[in-house]
Amino acid sequence: MANSVDPLTEKHNKIMKRRKAFMDHKIQKATGSKGLLLVNTGDGKGKSSSAFGMVVRALGHDMKVAVVQFIKGAMETGEERFFNRFPDDIIFKAMGEGFTWDTQDRARDIEICEVAWSQAKSFLQDDSIDLVVLDELNVALSYQYLAFDVIRKDIETRCEGQHVIVTGRGAPEELIEMADTVTEMTLVKHAFDKGIQAQAGIEL
């Protein structure tokens, strides 16, 4: 009975075969190639972390990366400390000054965002950079610290083939329309709500 297959295995093999055919077809069809605009938004965790994970992937492919942080950045994060070890591969610009509810000054926030955007724009026009991460830009956009039309134009006219990742909750609808890939991170549950403080190395 060497060839007998149990029903669970048989069912599984059928499903996998169908899925493989579907994926092969999709992969065959997907032949376009271009610089992507990716957006990570939503109230859940992982929007910035996911972007930094993609930075790691890009660095593993010997790509050159630039990061502009729009809102966070008053305190040096673990990511910044780590990436600063590779100044030839990644430029990390923390332009924000803490969360807006800590600064309590709209005029100053706008000024900081505008300086951060000039920095971002110079990366978008630098063809030695393969991936630009605009961390927490969505927050700056949703507070109207920056005019969306300016941002759109600068992203649309960026260097050919350059990838851009935009993170932050509250991505404006127009940005979602522009984007190639959009992921929404949804909070299912959070340790913080159970009274567990943010853990260094994991959440800070």
Place this chain on the structure above:
Amino acid sequence: MANSVDPLTEKHNKIMKRRKAFMDHKIQKATGSKGLLLVNTGDGKGKSSSAFGMVVRALGHDMKVAVVQFIKGAMETGEERFFNRFPDDIIFKAMGEGFTWDTQDRARDIEICEVAWSQAKSFLQDDSIDLVVLDELNVALSYQYLAFDVIRKDIETRCEGQHVIVTGRGAPEELIEMADTVTEMTLVKHAFDKGIQAQAGIEL
């Protein structure tokens, strides 16, 4: 009129003040400290990337990290290539052999997952390791390649203070119940569906 404030700024300041009070209160209340179990699930992108972003953060805090990949891993990814530059800080074990619809062999998949789990278990019992990433474990669990009760016991009895991140679509309900923080990544749209092929350095 140096002190006059426009209505938009005034409204914004009020909202920010209220938000700051709320956050301060929450931070004050959250004093617990423990090793966290984090789960990234859902059909969207960024589940593994987000975990790798947290790895970067942990490395920036001089933590020691171990990664076990359960399903992917037939081809060396950018992440693996990059993290392999730091063998003293991170141990990266790619145990899977490609997606299951490529292998088409349930018995072999189970065997591979069991070997991967022994590896994972040894990390969970190693108190020199601060963070263990169990990448795509959810997929192995949802196909019942591994028994959930075994996994639960080994995670629950891991070293004190050790953080664990589990990724992959289809996280079982019991794992979500066990977890401290759960994020669901939802696909809003994907370049692949527009016929753009996966881009090396961004998606591979």
